[in-house]
Amino acid sequence: EGNNVAFTLSRIFGEKWGEIGAHLYVLAGLAALISTMLGQFAGWPRLLADCGRILFPGFGKIPWLKQFRLVLILFTFSNMVIVYGYGVKPVLLVQLGAVLDGLLLTPLQAVAVGVVLYLVMPKFFSKEAWKIIKPSPVYAVMLSLAFLVFSYFCLFKLWE
Numbered sequence: 001e002g003n004n005v006a007f008t009l010s011r012i013f014g015e016k017w018g019e020i021g022a023h024l025y026v027l028a029g030l031a032a033l034i035s036t037m038l039g040q041f042a043g044w045p046r047l048l049a050d051c052g053r054i055l056f057p058g059f060g061k062i063p064w065l066k067q068f069r070l071v072l073i074l075f076t077f078s079n080m081v082i083v084y085g086y087g088v089k090p091v092l093l094v095q096l097g098a099v100l101d102g103l104l105l106t107p108l109q110a111v112a113v114g115v116v117l118y119l120v121m122p123k124f125f126s127k128e129a130w131k132i133i134k135p136s137p138v139y140a141v142m143l144s145l146a147f148l149v150f151s152y153f154c155l156f157k158l159w160e
Contacts, residue, residue: 045071051112054120103154110147114140 006029014022049067052059059067082093117135125133 040075041072045069045075054116055112103150106150107147107154110143110150114143114147117143 006026010022010025010029013025017024045068048071049064052067052071062070082096117139122130122134
């Protein structure tokens, strides 16, 4: 229980596969943690810098490398605040991350995709091209539905 969950699971795994299996379980967990952090620090800053350039044209005046570093510094600082604010409680941090990602980010992503599809993209194409490639209204309905469902869970069910 608590911070010992990984080692408890390792012991359970080790009962079936022996001591080597228990060590492999811990190594696999470590590999998952490291790959998650690499993905966060390599992929997300690029993605958010690209989103910033698309959604906020003034952001594009900042050189790309500085945009990347700005988001990277923001992530590093926010991670330190979260870890030191909640203490080193890996299980709580994993649960919190899952809840925030699944419930909080999904409505925000639905809004961002809707804004890009219906407000930003039309500016990239001529009117003739836009008539051909414009997204179906089904996308707007499904994005709105995703926003409403996940917002409901985030606002009303998360705190129960």
